[in-house]
Amino acid sequence: MPIDPDLQSRGRLVRSLGALREMLPGSFVERKRACGRPNCHCADGKNLHSQFQISVLVQGQPKTFNIPTRLVEQVRQKIEMRRRFEAAADTICGINLKRFLQQKENR
Numbered sequence: 001m002p003i004d005p006d007l008q009s010r011g012r013l014v015r016s017l018g019a020l021r022e023m024l025p026g027s028f029v030e031r032k033r034a035c036g037r038p039n040c041h042c043a044d045g046k047n048l049h050s051q052f053q054i055s056v057l058v059q060g061q062p063k064t065f066n067i068p069t070r071l072v073e074q075v076r077q078k079i080e081m082r083r084r085f086e087a088a089a090d091t092i093c094g095i096n097l098k099r100f101l102q103q104k105e106n107r
């Protein structure tokens with residue numbers, strides 16, 4: 001049997017999905033804001049604070065959740081995992097569609 005490169009890629013992709021199990025939905029947002037304290041460095045309106053958030057649909061409603069500073073990098077990576085998951089699913093579906101169309105031809 002010749003090795004089917006599509007099946008090899010599909011197998012590799014499917015096996016890679018386990019590493020993405022901690023993925024988070026939504027998008028990563030950075031907002032700049034002033035805290036309101038008159039003596040803070042942000043009071044000049046230029047050196048603003050960064051607030052990081054997850055923006056996500058919950059039961060169809062848009063929500064944003066603040067991300068504590070200690071979790072920012074971790075959350076950013078988990079949201080990125082979702083993007084890779086979707087890309088892998090698209091590729092797997094593309095391979096399966098191609099195989100379906102080939103099977104259809106072979107009858």
Ligand SMILES: [Zn+2]
Binds near residue numbers: 037041
């Ligand atoms: Zn401030």
